[in-house]
Amino acid sequence: MIHVSAFVHPSVKIPDSAVVGPWCLVDEGAEIGEGVVLESRVHVYGGVNIKPETHVYDGAVLGAPPQDLKYAGEETRLEIGAHCTIREYCTLNRGTVQGGGCTRVGDQVLIMAYSHIGHDCQIGRGAVIANGCQFGGHVRIGEFATIGGVTAIQQRNQVGAYAFVGGTYKVDRDVPPCTKASGTPIRYCGLNLHALRLHPEEFPEERIRNLEQAYRMLYRSGRPASEVIEELKKGPEHLFQAFFDDHWAGSIVRP
Incomplete structure (x- = not known):
């Protein structure tokens, strides 16, 4: 259903199961999946692909050009997964050629009101981003991570x-998987046991004990971080291994 006051470019195919609400704009080159709901005054730019059953609330702007001075009008993309919820007045920018050309939001992500997702960000499946978060360009959020409200993440973290x-x-630094972080400056404060125990198939108690041991080695042992990281790479806990192998991973800052 397309509201009479909405404008959808004639080349864009809107499935019968989708809803385009009052005063929405859907530009040429946008792709709208089955069951997508756009509430009022949503602007979907060209180069945006919204997968099925995603719900976008009033005033959101999806796929505006990246806020990067190097951007010179290249065709880039924003991909939003299935079963996502994007609340009021969120802004999600397209990618840049230098950053791979695509900003991605995984399936089942919740982005609460007034949040900004900068160019080339990669948001993992099931992540929760609370009200008013501000992400610089190239930020990566792992699957099922939770970011508290009004939190700013510096670019490339x-x-x-x-x-x-x-x-x-x-x-202003990387946050390792399965951990909790807070404070100014940001510090790590133990494992996020609540999230781990919500996923018992992925995190049986034995694995949680392995993670606790790895965390103590990293942040409580007093040993050189480089030595501990090399030891962890030989151990059973692949989440930490992958994180520290990743060239995006920042330096270890102990609490």
Whole structure:
């Protein structure tokens, strides 16, 4: 259903199961999946692909050009997964050629009101981003991570899978997977056991014990971080291994 006041470019195919609400704009080159709902005054730019059953609330702007001075009008993309919820007045920018050309939001992501997702960000499946978060370009959020409200993440930083970042903080370094982070400056404060135990198939108790041991080695042992990282790479916990192998992973800052 397309509201009479909405404008949808004639080349864009809107499935019968989708809803385009009052005063929405859907530009040439946009792709709208089955069951997508656009509430009022949503602007979907060209180069945006919204997968099925995603719900976008009033005033959101999806796929505006990247806020990067190097951007010279190249065709880039924003991909939004299935079963996502994007609340009021969120802004999600397209990617840049230098950053791979695509900003991606995985399936089942919740982005709460007034949040900004900068160019080339990669948001993992099941992540929760609370109200008023501001992400610079190239930020990565792992699957099932949670970012508290009014938190700013500096460009090119990474929050690992199943991690939790408290509200109102500035994240200026990488946050390892499965950990909790808060404070100014940001500090790590243990494992995010609540999230781990919500996924018992992925995190049986034995694996949680392995993660706790790895965390103690990294942040409580007093040993050189480089030595501990090399030891962890030989151990059973692949989440930490992958994180520290990743060239985006920042330096270890102990609490």
